[in-house]
Amino acid sequence: MTLWITLRNLRVRGWATFLTVLAVALATATALVVPLVSKQVERGAADAAQVFDLLITAKGSPTQAVLSSLFYLDEPIGNIPYATYQKLADDKRTLRAVPLGFGDNYHGLPMVGTNARFFEQRLKPTLPPYFHVESGRLFAGPLEVVIGQAAARQTGLKLGDQFRSAHGSEEHAGAEEEEHAAEYKVVGILAATGGPVDRAIVTDIQNLWEVHGQFTPESRGVTAVLYTAAKLGDLYSVSSQMNATPSAQAVFPGQVFANVRSFVLQGQAAYAALSVLVLLLAALTIWLSVYAASLDRARSVALLRALGAGRSTVFGVVLLETAVTVLLGLLLGVGLSYGVSVLGGQLLGGRLGFALPAPVLDWALLFRVAALFPLGVLAALPPAFGAARQSPVAQL
Template identity: 30%
Template structure:
């Protein structure tokens, strides 16, 4: 019988203490696993969803709230901004691309976004089926929305007022004319339509005809390409100015790409100091957000390590107590030819088996817990993949082995130093 078999039989002889050691190790490892996977995926989502967006412009308020509502779609907007100001900003030479967003409604918790065709370009989106909207109340839905609710081309959906599914339903339906390919980002969770559809929906709800006073129009509306870089493609100019019509209209925000590096220093200051709007940098605000999340993650991580230490103490006490009960067995094994090294190895193997098993169970618990979290947040913007494995998880298993090794070290040394004569004579 080899060392591992003997060690496993010894573990089974003391089930209560063994299970306690395994569970403590599992809980500690499980918490660390959840934190690891969550931090990795949140960081990936923060990066992928804001990639290509240099600036978010919206109503004054919290910059983080503006970023969360306009890029990640997990918070309420800070308010609305004038379309006239948005148009003027879009025509600035420092702006390469300006994507308008108009929020306010949802479908089953998925946000309905009024925008234009440049949104697809910004996120590098492709249509899996159908086409882009061509008239009011036509919509293109994200891959996750279509999958979750079994939506097909030609189906109709009704938007609910507000950003939660409990809002009152609007009377005018949207017709699905396109379904996006899965992009593994926030776009999978959205319902896209043109700006006019969002405006008309709320005008109907409030009894507003939407007619604008011509006197409110800008004195000189910028023509396509006016005030833009010379190398600006004509279709981008059209997208940036598409629907930028009535001065009384409002949108929620603009997602902006810079035309050149000098815009980094100039454009945010220009918006914040010279307009009624505010500018937020996704890179800066994401870093701030992740640092705030890091404080909570660090605190929970400390708790996990405390549990791991308790697991080590539990394994140590279990092995030390078992060693006292089995000292005669060890002495007899020595008389039958077992070496000191073999006794040492048996105790070390017990400690490692206990904590390695606990760490393995902990990884399963961690991913199962993360799966349950992902189900509860399925309608949110952040896409959580519980099945994703990371190389760093190997270190969690290695930590479990190390804890078992340290916990078993002293009992193993005592087993190594077992005196046959003193033990059998009862003097040790």
């Protein structure tokens, strides 16, 4: 009986019920979206960079080193001498030293100079190479390139196509950029990884040197080196050695992510405080809605009392109406936040250059918004008590 009356009342006051549900849903989504997207970015960035053990660049900001050399999102710090790279490549502790060179772009996409060892990198020694060609072949001759899946879609380049690169990174690509005379040829398209290389054009670093007129080792520079040691202990000894030199630094990408994550967590803590305020405002909205509904239902409550409904029945109807309204709002808000996070993750992933995993609604986040339910029910107690004490004579 109480449930039937509650559902009927909610249907009769459909517009007011909808507004209340929407207010709760928006408050719930606001409390969830930022943490969900932040965790997506954190997991996506970590997944995209986990293939790289150690990054060696010129002295400067470790964060800038990672963003520029691994994600192609910032200007490179500078170059390290070719002799430094060669010394690392010849070191007996080295399993693999992969050079990286930047400086050119094609339609805003970064040209990445490297060598064949770039395609030997693996997540684990027992797994196949992380980067591999899906169609065509790897570059082997002068001015040959392989391109990532996203780069192929964005530019329309196909196997056999030729193009000219322009000087400058993607951040400075524009109408006044200077094209090089040399024409590159697409010989391969890489399999998608969900990482930054999907939107890159990869060629032999020798091509970049020659396009820029750097024909001797003394004139050449290497923007970064992706380093893998033969043994774990060697990784740390090489890192210490590089950091002691005046021209280079060694950066562990995982350590940079940990530092960035601490700043993100601080921002999330501030946002959590804001979300509590939002939830309190939502609870106030619920209280105002319940109070306004109590005025609208005065005659129906009086009729219920006149028909023999007890105070407990009236009290239960008002409380149940609020509980159903808040629950619908919470469920809608959780669904809305998930949908916005999926869409936002796709858009943000396209901008950042690496795929973001699907959002995960963990128990900690759900518990945060679940606190709105008892708040809403508590807000309904005064109107519920008022309706239960109401005299039917005054309204009939």
